Every structure is written in structure tokens, then in C-alpha cells.
Amino acid sequence: MSLQTVAFIGTGIMGQPMARNLLHAGYPVRVWNRSAAKAQELSAQGAEVFNTPAQAAEGADVLICMLSDGPTCDEVLFAENGAAQALATGALVVVMSSIPVDTAVAQARLSAELGLGYLDAPVSGGERGAREASLAIMVGGETAAFEQGRQVLAAMGRPVHVGPAGTGELSKLVNQLIVASTIATVAEGLLLAERGGADPSKVHEALMGGFIDSPIWRQHGQRMLSNDFTPGGPAKWQLKDTRTALAQAQKLGLSLPVASLVDGLFAAMVEAGDGELDHAGLIRQIRRNNTLPE
Incomplete structure (x- = not known):
């Protein structure tokens, strides 16, 4: 055949x-x-x-x-x-x-x-x-x-x-909301470790295998530690997806407060000129929000 x-x-x-x-x-x-x-x-x-x-x-x-x-x-x-x-x-x-x-x-x-x-x-x-x-x-x-x-x-x-038809895209919106929120939380966690005096790379290693372990923790966390934001998934497309997901939620009468906050972070990242960077580059925006070096 x-x-x-x-x-x-x-x-x-x-x-x-x-x-x-x-x-x-x-x-x-x-x-x-x-x-x-x-x-x-x-x-x-x-x-x-x-x-x-x-x-x-x-x-x-x-x-x-x-x-x-x-x-x-x-x-x-x-x-x-x-x-x-x-x-x-x-x-x-x-x-x-x-x-x-x-x-x-x-x-x-x-x-x-x-x-x-x-x-x-x-x-x-x-x-x-x-x-x-x-x-x-x-x-x-x-x-x-x-x-x-x-x-x-x-x-x-x-x-x-x-x-x-349409439910594949709905599933992707679910995925993208969770990815975006997790990237934001990983960035905040690594920044908290750094500013608190721990070695963030060692924190990254220590938490592998624990309850938070995931491809995002391993891959995007390492990107943040290495400051390597060569795009696998550009931030501008992450923003497109969070915007689409929030629009779909509004049609369904849903309020998604965490997703709305994360969408705002990605919007600020894109507006700052980092839209072509990998979405793990969100840590740069969180640093900017805290007036820290990028």
C-alpha cells in the first residue's frame, strides 16, 4: 500500500x-x-x-x-x-x-x-x-x-x-494558558532564589524529580539560567495565544485572573522589543518590572 x-x-x-x-x-x-x-x-x-x-x-x-x-x-x-x-x-x-x-x-x-x-x-x-x-x-x-x-x-x-472541529484549538488554548503561567512562575521562582542568596542553578538542579519537575522547569528554566533566548516559541506567538484564549473565555462567560495577569506580562515583554525572543525570555520582563539588570 x-x-x-x-x-x-x-x-x-x-x-x-x-x-x-x-x-x-x-x-x-x-x-x-x-x-x-x-x-x-x-x-x-x-x-x-x-x-x-x-x-x-x-x-x-x-x-x-x-x-x-x-x-x-x-x-x-x-x-x-x-x-x-x-x-x-x-x-x-x-x-x-x-x-x-x-x-x-x-x-x-x-x-x-x-x-x-x-x-x-x-x-x-x-x-x-x-x-x-x-x-x-x-x-x-x-x-x-x-x-x-x-x-x-x-x-x-x-x-x-x-x-x-474546533476542539483541537480549544485544547491548544488550554495548553498555552498553562505553559504561559508556568513560564512566569518558573521565572519568578528563579529570580527569588537568586535575590535570596541561593545559587539558582543549584535550586534548579535540586528541584528536578520533585513535584514541580516538568519540561518547562528543565528546558525553559535552563534557558533562563543560561540567558539563551534563541526562539523555539517566540514570545509574540505566546501573546497571540493568550489573547485568543482570553477572548474564548470571555465568549464562555469565564473570568481567568491568572491568565489575564500573565497575558499582561507577555504584552509588556513584546512592547519592550523582546517579542522575537523565546517565551522563556519573560524573565527579562520580570527583571525590568523589579528594576533589575536584564
Whole structure:
């Protein structure tokens, strides 16, 4: 049985290693990226590179979209001569970007009108998870569409079907609120250790294996200690996600006070010019708030 042909739209920090893992799994992969050089890097590993999203989508069984936000996905997929229109009836659209819940629901409707399946399947795990094919993949959509795309998704991580269209994005919002709040608390904890006279790197080591141990404590805590904020997940995208989550909470009549405070910290970080830094760079904003050297 031949493997499905995959069109991969968006080969940036996350998309490139995700597409590479599909190639390593044997899938024929057709790629497009707005910055062509990033797509060309996959050519040597067997990907076909195209000049437009529609060209990449033509003949694909599964189209994966890994772009920055909802409006960009809408434009690339559903604008005139968009990628979705180049797919054959019965193909599957998989949006792995972090987009609003309502946008995913609308995209599912537009896909159905074109005779296409649809999944919203955002991911968590950062650049490292993308490289190691260990991403958590939260999938919304019809069961039949999930089964159609399950093996492709499994080549990039661990897909779990959480409910109808939009619920994958809802799950990602839950993830992003917890990630953002945890990063803020890790930053505050390490700063408290430092100012209290402890060696923060030793505190970091001492608490590993304890109740707070987590990938965020290990990876982002180490970034803070090393002052290395090369972006795996840029702060500007973290802010986008917290804003989206708070908007969704408001629609549901919920007040989320901790999330609102953390959103304000990330907003200040981006306004201070650190939006391109990794979200672990939030410790710089907390230092600024305390008039401490960054």
C-alpha cells in the first residue's frame, strides 16, 4: 500500500522539522513556504518545492498547514486560487497552526463545501518536539477524518482525537494558558532564589524529580539560567495565544485572573522589543518590572 502524498504549507521553525519527519517516514512531501529558502532546505532530503501553495497542494492526499495565524491560514487555503481549491474531492485539510476556535469551525465548513475532510490539529512540544517527532497533537474534527489522517500525524508525534472541529484549538488554548503561567512562575521562582542568596542553578538542579519537575522547569528554566533566548516559541506567538484564549473565555462567560495577569506580562515583554525572543525570555520582563539588570 502506497503512502499518502502530503502537501506541507509553512516550513518555518516548527514546520521544517515536522516535514522532515514525514520524509523520514517515507511520505512523498510537496512543500511551499513564503520564504522560499526555508523550503529549499528540504529539497536535498527528497521534498518537492513549489512556487505557490496551490501548486504544492495539487495531487496531494493530505494538506498540512503550519502557518503563523488564522488570517494567514484562511488566505493561503481559501482565497481565490487557494491551496484547498487545488485538492481533489475527498482529500484532507489539516491545520496544525494555533488559530481561534471559531476560525477552525469556519474552515471545517468551507472544507466540507469543497468536498474535503478537515482537522484542526495544533501541537505542543516546541522545536525540540518537532525535531524528535514527539509532539502532542490535539485533534478536532470528524472521526472519519481523524482516521484518514492518523498515520500521517503519528509520523510527527502523538495524535489524540479530542472532539469535533474546533476542539483541537480549544485544547491548544488550554495548553498555552498553562505553559504561559508556568513560564512566569518558573521565572519568578528563579529570580527569588537568586535575590535570596541561593545559587539558582543549584535550586534548579535540586528541584528536578520533585513535584514541580516538568519540561518547562528543565528546558525553559535552563534557558533562563543560561540567558539563551534563541526562539523555539517566540514570545509574540505566546501573546497571540493568550489573547485568543482570553477572548474564548470571555465568549464562555469565564473570568481567568491568572491568565489575564500573565497575558499582561507577555504584552509588556513584546512592547519592550523582546517579542522575537523565546517565551522563556519573560524573565527579562520580570527583571525590568523589579528594576533589575536584564
